Amino acid sequence: MSDFDTSLPSVRQIQTYITEKKEVELKLITNDLHVGKVFWQDPNCICLLDQYDLPIIIWRQAIVYLKPKN
Amino acid sequence: MSDFDTSLPSVRQIQTYITEKKEVELKLITNDLHVGKVFWQDPNCICLLDQYDLPIIIWRQAIVYLKPKN
Amino acid sequence: MSDFDTSLPSVRQIQTYITEKKEVELKLITNDLHVGKVFWQDPNCICLLDQYDLPIIIWRQAIVYLKPKN
């Protein structure tokens, strides 16, 4: 896999959310708000499972912020 | 072809959709929603065949998310 | 010319439109829709000739999609 720096705090934090199957909220540049569980991440995208467990591949370039759903 | 990492989960997932001729939904930064079948992908673009089988070359930089049309 | 990978399907498809003097539709991130014939392409821009054959230099970063005008 291309140079994906898994030591970065941002990558590690998301990896934790993946392991904990944590529900998160993702704000996108189109002002969409997506809630779901992070399935996997790679250098270009983050895959979120929505409430129907359907995979939605989100481009990192379109992400504004990610935070845990309290 | 320039360094297009076909081992990435995001690239592999799209390649699966291509092979399966899966209908997908693509949200773009202009809030456009495009439905069709992925024809090919390269490092800069994804080509979608619309319902008339016409090719629409979509720039990766303009993609927000891609998900299978259930 | 800087590393412009002319083997990419997206670059080759546009080169075909140039050779065939095909009329195309270009959607830009400002929601503008431009119709015309692709005159040339380089790593940063695509030059479109509008209906008055005037050249409009469009930055690739601002392109959402390109499709043939049926």
Added chain:
Amino acid sequence: MSDFDTSLPSVRQIQTYITEKKEVELKLITNDLHVGKVFWQDPNCICLLDQYDLPIIIWRQAIVYLKPKN
């Protein structure tokens, strides 16, 4: 950690805000305004603790400006 130039004035200024636990205001490209304390920064993201001390991972590409909350 990938090449994160900690000698840059912008990175150093944010590091100062982290050390001083300074409240800052972050304007994002979706016109959202977020207030909180910077928890950490890496080459891709800045993590802000909101008023409930919840971490919000903000992508640098989505940041317009950052300034101290006077």
Added chain:
Amino acid sequence: MSDFDTSLPSVRQIQTYITEKKEVELKLITNDLHVGKVFWQDPNCICLLDQYDLPIIIWRQAIVYLKPKN
């Protein structure tokens, strides 16, 4: 100057407009339309002289298209 490929058609075309002191129209991602004469260009920016000959430094990342004012 960093690697600014002056052999590119887009860079050469703009250089021609500079030499000819051609009036051009620049559409920006905020939908602003700026008219003026290109004063200089570098890898990051294009400097336009407005009708009062005041220099406006425009970031290339914010440019959608450039065309001659007929």
Added chain:
Amino acid sequence: MSDFDTSLPSVRQIQTYITEKKEVELKLITNDLHVGKVFWQDPNCICLLDQYDLPIIIWRQAIVYLKPKN
């Protein structure tokens, strides 16, 4: 400091505004207009001092144009 090409006309012009403590106007991609004096610049950001001499760190990626306040 990472490769920040201080020979570029755009970087030099801004350096001049810093030395002359020139008041400038900055248009951002969110359509915000900021007026102030450039305090410093680095490869990622420009720091503006507003009318209260408070530093506002503006990401270069969010800048549309910069021009002197006449």
